[in-house]
Amino acid sequence: MKHLLAFTVLFALLLIGESSHAKSGPNNGCAECHVCSNPTLSDPCLRGCPRSRATVEDIKLGPDRILINEIEVEYDAVPFAHRLHAEMTAMDKGCQNCHHFQEIGGITACKNCHPEHIAEENLEQPGLKGAYHRQCLGCHQEWSHDTSCEICHLKKGSELAEPQVKSGPGSRFAGLNEPVKRVWNSTYGGGTVVTLHHRNHTEKYGVECAACHHAEGCAVCHAKKEQTTQVRHSEEALHAICNSCHAEMSCDQCHLKSEALEFSHARTGWPLKTYHERLTCRRCHGDNHHFTKPSTDCASCHKPWDTTTFKHERTGLALNETHLETDCAECHVGANYTVAPTCNSCHDTDITFPASLPGNRTR
Amino acid sequence: MNLNRRDFLKFAGATTATAALTSLPIKAEATEHFTGHPDRKGILVDTSLCIGHNCRRCEFACAKENYLPTPDKPPEDASVFDQRRRTHPDQFTVINRFPGRSEDMPVYAKKQCMHCDEPACASACLVGAFKKTPEGAVTYDASVCIGCRYCMVACPFDIPTYEYNSALHPRVRKCTFCFETKLKEGKAPACVEACPREVMTFGKREDLIKVARQKIARNPDKYVDHIYGEHEVGGTSWMYLSPVPFDSIGMRTDLGTTPYPELTRNYLSAAPLVMAIWPSFFLTLYLFNKRKDQIAAEENGKHKEESA
Numbered sequence: 001m002k003h004l005l006a007f008t009v010l011f012a013l014l015l016i017g018e019s020s021h022a023k024s025g026p027n028n029g030c031a032e033c034h035v036c037s038n039p040t041l042s043d044p045c046l047r048g049c050p051r052s053r054a055t056v057e058d059i060k061l062g063p064d065r066i067l068i069n070e071i072e073v074e075y076d077a078v079p080f081a082h083r084l085h086a087e088m089t090a091m092d093k094g095c096q097n098c099h100h101f102q103e104i105g106g107i108t109a110c111k112n113c114h115p116e117h118i119a120e121e122n123l124e125q126p127g128l129k130g131a132y133h134r135q136c137l138g139c140h141q142e143w144s145h146d147t148s149c150e151i152c153h154l155k156k157g158s159e160l161a162e163p164q165v166k167s168g169p170g171s172r173f174a175g176l177n178e179p180v181k182r183v184w185n186s187t188y189g190g191g192t193v194v195t196l197h198h199r200n201h202t203e204k205y206g207v208e209c210a211a212c213h214h215a216e217g218c219a220v221c222h223a224k225k226e227q228t229t230q231v232r233h234s235e236e237a238l239h240a241i242c243n244s245c246h247a248e249m250s251c252d253q254c255h256l257k258s259e260a261l262e263f264s265h266a267r268t269g270w271p272l273k274t275y276h277e278r279l280t281c282r283r284c285h286g287d288n289h290h291f292t293k294p295s296t297d298c299a300s301c302h303k304p305w306d307t308t309t310f311k312h313e314r315t316g317l318a319l320n321e322t323h324l325e326t327d328c329a330e331c332h333v334g335a336n337y338t339v340a341p342t343c344n345s346c347h348d349t350d351i352t353f354p355a356s357l358p359g360n361r362t363r
Numbered sequence: 364m365n366l367n368r369r370d371f372l373k374f375a376g377a378t379t380a381t382a383a384l385t386s387l388p389i390k391a392e393a394t395e396h397f398t399g400h401p402d403r404k405g406i407l408v409d410t411s412l413c414i415g416h417n418c419r420r421c422e423f424a425c426a427k428e429n430y431l432p433t434p435d436k437p438p439e440d441a442s443v444f445d446q447r448r449r450t451h452p453d454q455f456t457v458i459n460r461f462p463g464r465s466e467d468m469p470v471y472a473k474k475q476c477m478h479c480d481e482p483a484c485a486s487a488c489l490v491g492a493f494k495k496t497p498e499g500a501v502t503y504d505a506s507v508c509i510g511c512r513y514c515m516v517a518c519p520f521d522i523p524t525y526e527y528n529s530a531l532h533p534r535v536r537k538c539t540f541c542f543e544t545k546l547k548e549g550k551a552p553a554c555v556e557a558c559p560r561e562v563m564t565f566g567k568r569e570d571l572i573k574v575a576r577q578k579i580a581r582n583p584d585k586y587v588d589h590i591y592g593e594h595e596v597g598g599t600s601w602m603y604l605s606p607v608p609f610d611s612i613g614m615r616t617d618l619g620t621t622p623y624p625e626l627t628r629n630y631l632s633a634a635p636l637v638m639a640i641w642p643s644f645f646l647t648l649y650l651f652n653k654r655k656d657q658i659a660a661e662e663n664g665k666h667k668e669e670s671a
Contacts, residue, residue, distance in 0.1 A: 123407075123566045124574045130561025137414055137560060148417050150438060 048068070059095065062107070070111055071129055076154035078132075090210035092217060117237075139218045178202065182261075184238070188255045195260035204263070206282045210243045215224050245289070250352040270296075274316060298337060313362050323358040331358070372516060389594060399480045401473060403499035404546065405568030405600040407520070407575055408473055411585060411614060414561040415458050415471030416441050425475075427457045428541055448473060455538040455553060461612040470605065471610040473554075473562075474569045475539035476501060476522045478600035483623030487517035492535075498547065499568065499600040500540035508535060519596055519618050526632030549610055592612060597622030 008076045033288075036045040062082055069077035099107050114131040114185040126134060136152060137231040201207045213221070233241070242254065254260075284301060285291035299305055307328050312319045323331075331341035331353075335336075343351045343358075419438045426433050431453050436443045444460035451457075456475035463470040484503045485493035492508045495501050503523075510533060513522045526533040541552035551565035564571060575590045591609050592602035596618050603614065610616045 045378075118561070118564065120566060120570075123564050123570055124577055126561045129559060133559040134412065134561070 017071070026286075059090055062086045062095070068132065071116060074156070075149060076156050078152045081152070087210075088218065091213040091221075092215060139222070161353075183259055185237060186255055188251060191256040191258075192253050193256050193259055194254050195256070197262050200263060204281055206280045207245075211244070272293075275314075296338070312359075316362055317357065317359055318362050319359040326358075367486060376660045392570065397511075399568075399598065400497040400499070401494070403480075403497060403567065403568055405478075405499055405548075405598065405602060405606065406552070407564045407566075407572050407602050409562055409564075409604045410470050411473040411474050411515050412560045415459070415469070416444065416558065418456050418559040419443075421473060421554035421563075422454065422456055422557065424553040425538075426454065428544060428553035429455060429539065430456070430548040446472075448632035450476075450524055450537065452524045452528075452534075452536040459613055462608070463607055469614050470607055472603070472605070472614070475554075475601070476540070478540055479596055479599070479623070480540075480598040481596070481622035481624050483517040483519060483596070484514035484523055486627070487513040489513065490596065492498065494506055495530070496546075497544065498540075498542070498544050498549075500542040501600075502539065502542050503535055505532075505534040505536065508652065517623065519615065519623060568598075568602075571602060575602060578604060581591055594620040596620070597625070649671070 030039070034045050036043075039045050050268060058082075064081075064083045066080045066082045067077045085098070086095065086141050089095060095107055101108055101113055110131050111128055114126060114128040114130050118127040118130075119125070140151065179198045182198055184196075184197045186192050186194055202209070209221075246254070266276075281291060284294050286294075310328075312324070326346075329335060330345045331343065333342055333345070343353055343354050343356070347356075398528060417438050419434070422434050423438070430440070434454060436545060444458075445526050448457040448505070449617075458471050458473050461470045461472060476494075478499060478501045481491060482495055485491075485495060485501065490507045492504045493501055493514060499640075512523075512525055512535065514535060515521075517526060519600060522538045523535045525535055525543060528666070540546050541550075545552050551563075555563040555565045566574075572593055575651065577590055577597055579586045579590075586604050587606065587608055589609065590602050590604065591614055592599040597620065605612055607613075608616075621622075660661055
């Protein structure tokens with residue numbers, strides 16, 4: 001009886017497993033994963049399955065760094081910046097850029113399929129060494145032609161540190177030379193000139209590369225020669241990209257008679273000084289799609305703020321000893337920090353700000 | 364019998380015909396096609412994968428394995444590709460750069476002995492210093508070599524080189540397929556082992572042809588639809604795939620598919636026959652005529668005497 005029960009449970013489990021396997025396949029079509037018509041357990045005759053494009057969230061689930069050390073011979077391990085590469089693939093085919101074979105239910109690591117040595121019965125499948133190098137050198141050759149081993153491999157006996165490949169967002173590695181602006185000449189009846197201040201979008205407005213760039217190979221941005229890369233899109237593609245954020249704008253707002261001026265915060269009536277100028281827009285205007293007007297009250301951002309802990313040198317002016325002990329309100333009358341301070345509370349009228357300073361400028 | 368010019372030509376024609384006829388069985392024997400040693404190994408070179416510059420690990424591995432001097436220029440020196448190089452007594456394999464589909468993507472092609480199934484060098488060698496082993500390698504035995512260098516003239520790929528700078532024991536040098544150290548034990552040669560991208564695949568020649576066909580079928584845009592070496596000069600152990608036509612990566616496409624030894628075999632098999640039959644035949648003919656003339660002259664003399 002016990003045996004019968006166990007068997008029934010096992011059978012039920014198998015059935016569930018089978019059905020979920022069949023359902024999890026894309027469109028439930030066997031032929032999408034299996035090459036032959038009668039796949040068996042011993043010979044599943046699998047091929048690389050098509051998979052849906054990985055989302056940015058999927059990519060973030062992947063490991064940050066992988067230590068490749070299965071086949072060390074001449075060199076030590078390769079610390080591979082997996083997350084960084086995964087994020088870049090969001091602009092191309094996603095995880096599939098490298099993980100060209102997909103097992104149902106997850107991402108397969110290279111070493112799960114590629115044997116250490118090529119198997120005599122499957123000469124077409126590269127060994128692990130070949131698989132790694134074909135993946136890496138495909139791009140690392142196209143960009144800079146710097147294929148020397150030490151750009152990835154650590155030398156034997158060296159401390160485990162980052163390899164020499166300089167990574168990180170914003171680095172101008174491998175010929176990545178972002179254009180400051182792009183100007184198009186259109187055939188539109190109104191204004192013909194369309195200007196994109198590209199660097200403003202990436203650095204100020206905080207637009208991620210993948211928001212506009214889809215299905216583009218690495219070499220599109222990482223030009224082999226040091227030059228500003230010209231990504232060429234069709235007219236439809238360009239409109240689709242711009243419209244993903246600027247859908248509500250009229251044609252004439254982009255298509256102008258002459259090149260559009262770069263955005264200047266001063267034109268909003270609120271010129272930004274040294275410190276605020278360096279911030280991205282989102283720091284003050286929030287993550288909303290439409291930027292809203294923040295409060296002009298400093299305390300709306302600078303919280304918690306109190307006069308006892310405030311370090312005046314942060315403003316670019318380090319107070320001297322006498323003024324450090326002076327009450328804020330003596331100079332900033334009425335706690336209004338947006339207007340120039342007054343010196344008349346203590347000094348004669350011949351001493352004014354900024355002709356005379358109560359300390360030294362730090363920048 | 365007085366042999367005039369016409370009779371002589373008749374005789375000569377008949378003799379040649381006889382010679383040709385008698386050589387027929389020999390010819391039939393010679394054309395019995397050699398299908399190659401079964402299970403012989405080969406190598407498939409996928410030139411689309413080779414990165415060439417900053418690597419050339421095959422060249423360095425080859426030098427180490429064969430106790431040759433390390434190549435002059437280091438891997439990071441791109442000037443080696445400025446001119447097309449050939450094999451050398453000190454370098455059995457070289458990588459050359461050729462223009463690819465675009466300026467940015469050149470094709471790098473490795474050059475070494477192709478290890479023909481029916482090697483021209485072996486058929487040209489007077490002393491049998493070259494041999495095609497059942498494993499697939501074309502080996503060279505320096506101990507019997509007489510230094511005639513016919514092999515160098517015979518090779519359609521310009522591979523064998525000669526140690527001209529050696530005064531006492533010059534040898535013919537070429538890629539050995541690492542026969543003694545690796546292939547004999549069924550292992551891949553040193554260059555194949557060293558290649559980081561596995562540009563070269565080592566395996567049974569017949570399996571490699573299947574792999575190559577599959578590669579072409581799956582990536583018709585990536586490769587030229589041809590396996591170089593599958594049929595060239597009767598087939599070679601080293602075979603190539605290329606993204607651009609083979610003549611543009613320095614490989615001869617005018618070689619045909621006939622094994623080189625076969626081109627001369629019929630002609631050469633008739634040579635001993637001509638050498639043996641013609642002298643004796645013409646000598647007999649000459650002696651026969653001479654004797655006849657002598658008898659005629661004697662008889663003529665007698666006749667004159669009688670009439671006188």
